[in-house]
Amino acid sequence: MPAGILYIVATPLGNLGDLSPRAAETLRTVHTVAAEDTRYTLGLLASIDAHPKLVSYHAHSGPKRIDALIELLSAGRDVALVTDAGTPAISDPGVEVVAAARRAGIRVVPIAGPSAVAAALSASGMAGDRYLFLGFLPRKGASRRRLLERAAGEPWSIVFFEAPGRLTELLADLIALCGAERHAVVARELTKIHEDVRGGTLTELRTYYEVHAPLGEVTLVLSGQAADDAGEILVNQDEVLAAIGERLGAGDSPKDVVRMVSARFGLPRNEAYRLVMERP
Numbered sequence: 001m002p003a004g005i006l007y008i009v010a011t012p013l014g015n016l017g018d019l020s021p022r023a024a025e026t027l028r029t030v031h032t033v034a035a036e037d038t039r040y041t042l043g044l045l046a047s048i049d050a051h052p053k054l055v056s057y058h059a060h061s062g063p064k065r066i067d068a069l070i071e072l073l074s075a076g077r078d079v080a081l082v083t084d085a086g087t088p089a090i091s092d093p094g095v096e097v098v099a100a101a102r103r104a105g106i107r108v109v110p111i112a113g114p115s116a117v118a119a120a121l122s123a124s125g126m127a128g129d130r131y132l133f134l135g136f137l138p139r140k141g142a143s144r145r146r147l148l149e150r151a152a153g154e155p156w157s158i159v160f161f162e163a164p165g166r167l168t169e170l171l172a173d174l175i176a177l178c179g180a181e182r183h184a185v186v187a188r189e190l191t192k193i194h195e196d197v198r199g200g201t202l203t204e205l206r207t208y209y210e211v212h213a214p215l216g217e218v219t220l221v222l223s224g225q226a227a228d229d230a231g232e233i234l235v236n237q238d239e240v241l242a243a244i245g246e247r248l249g250a251g252d253s254p255k256d257v258v259r260m261v262s263a264r265f266g267l268p269r270n271e272a273y274r275l276v277m278e279r280p
Contacts, residue, residue, distance in 0.1 A: 001075070001076040002076060003073055003074055003076060003104075003105070003106050003107070004031070004072065004073040004074075004075070004076050004077045004078040004079060004106070005073075005078045005079075005106070005107045005108075005109055006069075006073055006078075006079050006080075006081060006097070006098065006101045006106055006107070006108045006109070007026050007030060007078065007079070007080040007081065007109050007110075007111055008080075008081050008087070008088050008089060008094070008098065008108065008109070008110045008111060009023050009026055009027060009080045009081065009082050009088070009111040009113070010023065010086060010087040010088070010110075010111060010112055010113030010114050010115065011023065011041075011044060011082050011083065011084075011085060011086070011113065011114065012044075012085065012113075012114055012191065013085045013086055013114045013116055013119065013190045013191045013192070013217075014085065014189065014190065014191040014192030014193075014195075015191040015192065016044070016047055018113065018114050018191060019044070019048070019113070020111070020112075020113050022111055023111045023113055024048045024050070026080055026111050027044075027045060027048060027050040027052065027080055027082075028048065028049070028050040028051075028052075029078070030052050030078040030079060030080040031052060031053060031072070031077040031078050031079065032052055032053045032054075032055060032069075032072055032077060032078075032079045032080070033045065033050075033052045033053070033054050033055070033079070033080045033081075033082060034055050034056070034057040034069055034079060034080070034081050034082070034097065035054060035055070035056060035057065035082050035083075036056075036057065036058045036082070036083045036084045036088075036092060036094075037056075037058070037084050038054050038055070038056050040084050041054065041082055041084075042054060044082075052080070055068075055069075057069065057081070057093070057094070057097065058093060059092070059093045061093070066096060066097055066100050069097055069100075069101075070100055070101060070104050070106070073101060073104070073106045074104065074106070080111075081094050081097055081098070085114070085116070085217070086114050086115050086116050087112075087113065087114065087115045090115065090117070090135075091135040091136055091161055114191070116161070116187075116190055116217065116219045117133055117159050117219065119187070119190050119191070119219075120159060120185070120187035120190065120197075120219035120220075120221050121157065121159065121221060123185070123187060123197045124157070124185040124187070124197070124199070124221040125185070125199065126157045126183075126185065126221055126223050126224075127156060127157055127224070128157065129156075130156040130157075131156050131157040131158065131159055132150075132151065132154050132156060132157070132158045132159070133158075133159045134147055134150075134151060134158060134159065134160050135160070135161050136160075136161045136162065136163075137160065137162075137170070139166070144173075148173055148174065148177050149177060149259065149260050149264060151174070151177075151178075151222060152174070152177040152178045152225070152264040153225060153262070153264050153265060154224055154225060155224045155225050156224040157221055157222065157223060157224055158221070158222040158224070159219065159220070159221050159222075160219070160220040160221075160222070161217075161218070161219055161220075162218045162219075162220055163218070164188075164213070164214040164215055164216060164217075164218055167186070167209055167214050167218050167220070168206055168209050168210055170220065171184075171202055171205055171206040171209065171220075172206060174202050174222065175202045175203060175206065177260070177264050178202060178222070178225075178264070179202075179239070180201060180202060180203040181201050181202075181203070182201065182202050182222065182223060183199065183200070183201060183202075183222075183223040184199070184200070184201075184202055184205055184220060184221060184222045184223060185197060185198065185199040185220070185221045186198050186199075186205055186209070186214070186218060186219075186220050187218070187219045187220075187221065188214055188215070188216050188217070188218050188219075189215070189216035189217065190217070190219065192216065194215070194216065225265075237275075239265075240261060240265055240275060241275065241279060243260070243261065243264065243265075244257055244261060244275060244276055244279050245279065247260055248276075248279070254276050254277070257276050258272045258273050258276050259272075261275065261276065
Protein backbone atom coordinates (compact mmCIF):
# COMPACT_ATOMS: atom_id res chain seq x y z
CA MET A 1 0.00 0.00 0.00
CA PRO A 2 1.41 3.43 -0.90
CA ALA A 3 2.11 5.85 1.91
CA GLY A 4 -0.26 8.69 2.62
CA ILE A 5 0.47 12.36 2.06
CA LEU A 6 1.29 14.91 4.74
CA TYR A 7 -0.48 18.16 3.85
CA ILE A 8 0.78 21.39 5.43
CA VAL A 9 -2.41 23.46 5.48
CA ALA A 10 -2.34 27.22 6.05
CA THR A 11 -5.39 28.41 7.99
CA PRO A 12 -6.81 31.91 8.53
CA LEU A 13 -5.08 34.36 10.85
CA GLY A 14 -8.54 35.44 11.98
CA ASN A 15 -10.96 35.98 9.11
CA LEU A 16 -12.43 32.62 8.07
CA GLY A 17 -12.94 34.00 4.55
CA ASP A 18 -9.21 33.64 4.01
CA LEU A 19 -9.37 29.83 4.03
CA SER A 20 -8.76 28.79 0.43
CA PRO A 21 -11.12 26.38 -1.37
CA ARG A 22 -8.19 23.98 -1.79
CA ALA A 23 -7.43 24.09 1.95
CA ALA A 24 -11.09 23.46 2.79
CA GLU A 25 -11.30 20.49 0.41
CA THR A 26 -8.09 19.03 1.85
CA LEU A 27 -9.45 19.26 5.40
CA ARG A 28 -12.66 17.54 4.28
CA THR A 29 -10.91 14.62 2.61
CA VAL A 30 -7.91 13.72 4.81
CA HIS A 31 -8.17 10.91 7.32
CA THR A 32 -6.59 12.85 10.20
CA VAL A 33 -5.94 16.48 11.11
CA ALA A 34 -3.08 17.15 13.55
CA ALA A 35 -3.83 20.48 15.23
CA GLU A 36 -1.99 22.75 17.62
CA ASP A 37 -5.24 23.41 19.53
CA THR A 38 -7.99 20.89 18.82
CA ARG A 39 -10.69 23.08 20.40
CA TYR A 40 -9.92 25.95 18.03
CA THR A 41 -9.54 23.70 15.00
CA LEU A 42 -12.81 21.91 15.77
CA GLY A 43 -14.62 25.18 15.17
CA LEU A 44 -12.81 25.71 11.87
CA LEU A 45 -13.65 22.18 10.71
CA ALA A 46 -17.31 22.60 11.69
CA SER A 47 -17.52 25.81 9.64
CA ILE A 48 -16.63 23.89 6.46
CA ASP A 49 -18.51 20.68 7.29
CA ALA A 50 -15.29 18.67 7.65
CA HIS A 51 -15.21 15.58 9.88
CA PRO A 52 -11.71 14.04 9.94
CA LYS A 53 -10.21 12.34 12.95
CA LEU A 54 -8.74 15.17 15.06
CA VAL A 55 -5.58 14.75 17.15
CA SER A 56 -3.40 17.27 18.95
CA TYR A 57 0.14 18.12 18.02
CA HIS A 58 1.79 21.01 19.87
CA ALA A 59 5.08 22.06 21.43
CA HIS A 60 4.77 19.56 24.31
CA SER A 61 3.51 16.54 22.37
CA GLY A 62 6.86 14.75 22.29
CA PRO A 63 8.32 12.16 19.91
CA LYS A 64 5.60 9.52 20.52
CA ARG A 65 3.00 11.68 18.82
CA ILE A 66 5.32 12.23 15.85
CA ASP A 67 5.84 8.45 15.61
CA ALA A 68 2.07 7.89 15.69
CA LEU A 69 1.55 10.36 12.83
CA ILE A 70 4.30 8.74 10.76
CA GLU A 71 2.70 5.33 11.38
CA LEU A 72 -0.62 6.65 10.07
CA LEU A 73 1.05 8.06 6.98
CA SER A 74 3.04 4.87 6.41
CA ALA A 75 -0.22 2.91 6.56
CA GLY A 76 -1.60 4.94 3.66
CA ARG A 77 -3.61 7.54 5.60
CA ASP A 78 -3.45 11.19 4.53
CA VAL A 79 -2.76 13.66 7.36
CA ALA A 80 -3.19 17.45 7.44
CA LEU A 81 -1.05 19.51 9.78
CA VAL A 82 -2.55 22.81 10.95
CA THR A 83 -1.59 25.46 13.44
CA ASP A 84 -3.91 27.86 15.29
CA ALA A 85 -3.41 30.51 12.62
CA GLY A 86 -1.30 30.96 9.52
CA THR A 87 1.18 28.56 7.96
CA PRO A 88 2.37 25.55 10.01
CA ALA A 89 6.06 24.90 10.71
CA ILE A 90 6.84 28.64 10.82
CA SER A 91 7.76 29.45 14.45
CA ASP A 92 5.87 26.40 15.70
CA PRO A 93 6.73 22.73 16.37
CA GLY A 94 5.27 21.48 13.08
CA VAL A 95 8.73 21.51 11.54
CA GLU A 96 9.59 18.33 13.48
CA VAL A 97 6.69 16.42 11.92
CA VAL A 98 7.64 17.62 8.44
CA ALA A 99 11.28 16.61 8.95
CA ALA A 100 10.25 13.16 10.23
CA ALA A 101 7.95 12.63 7.24
CA ARG A 102 10.67 13.58 4.80
CA ARG A 103 13.13 11.22 6.49
CA ALA A 104 10.57 8.44 6.11
CA GLY A 105 10.20 9.14 2.39
CA ILE A 106 6.63 10.42 2.79
CA ARG A 107 5.38 13.02 0.35
CA VAL A 108 4.86 16.47 1.88
CA VAL A 109 2.47 18.85 0.10
CA PRO A 110 2.09 22.51 1.15
CA ILE A 111 -1.39 24.04 0.86
CA ALA A 112 -0.39 27.69 0.70
CA GLY A 113 -2.35 30.45 2.34
CA PRO A 114 -2.28 33.04 5.14
CA SER A 115 1.03 34.05 6.73
CA ALA A 116 1.47 36.73 9.39
CA VAL A 117 4.97 37.44 8.05
CA ALA A 118 3.78 38.18 4.52
CA ALA A 119 0.70 40.06 5.72
CA ALA A 120 2.68 42.36 8.04
CA LEU A 121 5.37 43.04 5.44
CA SER A 122 2.82 43.83 2.75
CA ALA A 123 1.12 46.43 4.96
CA SER A 124 4.30 47.92 6.46
CA GLY A 125 5.45 50.05 3.54
CA MET A 126 8.95 48.60 3.97
CA ALA A 127 10.99 46.69 1.43
CA GLY A 128 10.02 43.04 1.20
CA ASP A 129 12.30 41.93 -1.62
CA ARG A 130 14.79 40.86 1.05
CA TYR A 131 14.03 40.49 4.73
CA LEU A 132 15.24 38.68 7.84
CA PHE A 133 12.67 36.72 9.86
CA LEU A 134 13.64 36.21 13.51
CA GLY A 135 10.31 34.94 14.86
CA PHE A 136 10.02 34.85 18.66
CA LEU A 137 13.30 35.87 20.30
CA PRO A 138 14.65 34.13 23.41
CA ARG A 139 13.30 35.96 26.44
CA LYS A 140 16.73 36.83 27.83
CA GLY A 141 20.42 36.03 27.75
CA ALA A 142 23.26 36.21 25.29
CA SER A 143 21.34 34.55 22.45
CA ARG A 144 18.65 37.24 22.61
CA ARG A 145 21.24 40.01 22.55
CA ARG A 146 23.11 38.46 19.61
CA LEU A 147 19.93 38.30 17.54
CA LEU A 148 19.01 41.88 18.42
CA GLU A 149 22.49 43.06 17.47
CA ARG A 150 22.17 41.19 14.18
CA ALA A 151 18.80 42.87 13.55
CA ALA A 152 20.21 46.32 14.32
CA GLY A 153 22.91 46.06 11.68
CA GLU A 154 20.95 44.52 8.80
CA PRO A 155 20.27 46.71 5.72
CA TRP A 156 16.90 45.04 5.03
CA SER A 157 13.60 44.68 6.89
CA ILE A 158 13.48 42.43 9.94
CA VAL A 159 10.31 40.65 11.10
CA PHE A 160 9.67 39.55 14.68
CA PHE A 161 6.81 37.75 16.41
CA GLU A 162 6.13 38.83 19.97
CA ALA A 163 3.63 38.24 22.76
CA PRO A 164 1.63 41.39 23.55
CA GLY A 165 2.84 41.53 27.14
CA ARG A 166 6.49 41.67 26.01
CA LEU A 167 6.14 44.15 23.14
CA THR A 168 7.33 47.22 25.07
CA GLU A 169 10.37 45.29 26.32
CA LEU A 170 11.28 44.36 22.74
CA LEU A 171 10.85 47.97 21.62
CA ALA A 172 13.09 49.16 24.49
CA ASP A 173 15.80 46.65 23.55
CA LEU A 174 15.62 47.76 19.92
CA ILE A 175 15.89 51.42 20.92
CA ALA A 176 19.07 50.63 22.86
CA LEU A 177 20.68 48.98 19.83
CA CYS A 178 19.11 50.71 16.84
CA GLY A 179 18.58 54.22 18.17
CA ALA A 180 15.35 56.00 19.03
CA GLU A 181 14.59 57.13 15.47
CA ARG A 182 14.64 53.77 13.64
CA HIS A 183 11.28 53.19 11.99
CA ALA A 184 9.11 50.17 12.70
CA VAL A 185 5.56 48.92 12.21
CA VAL A 186 3.54 46.93 14.73
CA ALA A 187 0.86 44.76 13.10
CA ARG A 188 -1.65 43.47 15.61
CA GLU A 189 -4.69 41.18 15.31
CA LEU A 190 -4.18 40.81 11.55
CA THR A 191 -7.41 40.14 9.59
CA LYS A 192 -9.48 40.28 12.79
CA ILE A 193 -12.10 42.83 13.84
CA HIS A 194 -9.62 44.90 15.86
CA GLU A 195 -6.78 44.75 13.33
CA ASP A 196 -4.26 47.56 13.83
CA VAL A 197 -1.15 48.32 11.75
CA ARG A 198 0.70 51.17 13.43
CA GLY A 199 3.96 52.73 12.24
CA GLY A 200 6.38 55.20 13.77
CA THR A 201 9.79 55.51 15.33
CA LEU A 202 10.72 52.94 17.93
CA THR A 203 10.34 55.60 20.63
CA GLU A 204 6.91 56.67 19.36
CA LEU A 205 5.71 53.07 19.32
CA ARG A 206 7.07 52.31 22.78
CA THR A 207 5.43 55.44 24.21
CA TYR A 208 2.11 54.52 22.60
CA TYR A 209 2.07 50.92 23.79
CA GLU A 210 3.12 51.86 27.32
CA VAL A 211 -0.18 53.73 27.52
CA HIS A 212 -2.30 51.48 25.29
CA ALA A 213 -1.48 47.93 26.34
CA PRO A 214 -1.46 45.78 23.19
CA LEU A 215 -3.79 42.80 22.88
CA GLY A 216 -3.66 39.83 20.52
CA GLU A 217 -0.93 38.42 18.33
CA VAL A 218 1.84 40.88 17.40
CA THR A 219 4.11 40.99 14.36
CA LEU A 220 6.76 43.72 14.35
CA VAL A 221 8.57 44.87 11.21
CA LEU A 222 11.79 46.83 11.77
CA SER A 223 13.24 48.93 8.98
CA GLY A 224 16.74 48.11 7.80
CA GLN A 225 19.71 50.30 8.55
CA ALA A 226 19.81 53.28 6.17
CA ALA A 227 22.07 53.05 3.12
CA ASP A 228 23.18 55.56 0.50
CA ASP A 229 22.49 55.25 -3.23
CA ALA A 230 25.58 53.06 -3.68
CA GLY A 231 24.30 50.62 -1.07
CA GLU A 232 26.84 51.59 1.58
CA ILE A 233 25.44 51.74 5.12
CA LEU A 234 25.46 55.30 6.42
CA VAL A 235 27.29 55.66 9.74
CA ASN A 236 27.45 58.70 11.99
CA GLN A 237 30.81 58.41 13.78
CA ASP A 238 29.64 60.53 16.71
CA GLU A 239 26.74 58.10 17.18
CA VAL A 240 29.14 55.16 17.02
CA LEU A 241 31.45 56.68 19.62
CA ALA A 242 28.51 57.54 21.87
CA ALA A 243 27.30 53.94 21.70
CA ILE A 244 30.79 52.67 22.50
CA GLY A 245 31.05 54.96 25.51
CA GLU A 246 27.61 53.92 26.75
CA ARG A 247 28.35 50.21 26.55
CA LEU A 248 31.84 50.48 28.06
CA GLY A 249 30.41 52.66 30.82
CA ALA A 250 27.80 49.98 31.52
CA GLY A 251 30.62 47.48 32.10
CA ASP A 252 30.58 45.58 28.79
CA SER A 253 33.93 44.11 27.79
CA PRO A 254 35.75 45.64 24.77
CA LYS A 255 35.21 42.36 22.92
CA ASP A 256 31.44 42.55 23.44
CA VAL A 257 31.39 46.21 22.44
CA VAL A 258 33.29 45.47 19.23
CA ARG A 259 30.71 42.81 18.35
CA MET A 260 27.85 45.22 19.15
CA VAL A 261 29.33 48.03 17.04
CA SER A 262 29.97 45.74 14.10
CA ALA A 263 26.43 44.34 14.21
CA ARG A 264 24.55 47.55 14.97
CA PHE A 265 26.35 49.85 12.54
CA GLY A 266 27.37 47.36 9.86
CA LEU A 267 31.07 48.12 10.26
CA PRO A 268 33.83 45.62 9.46
CA ARG A 269 35.09 43.96 12.64
CA ASN A 270 38.59 45.49 12.31
CA GLU A 271 37.11 49.00 11.98
CA ALA A 272 34.88 48.44 15.01
CA TYR A 273 37.91 47.18 16.96
CA ARG A 274 39.89 50.29 16.01
CA LEU A 275 37.15 52.64 17.17
CA VAL A 276 36.73 50.85 20.49
CA MET A 277 40.47 50.69 21.19
CA GLU A 278 41.15 54.27 20.11
CA ARG A 279 38.22 55.87 21.89
CA PRO A 280 39.49 58.80 23.98
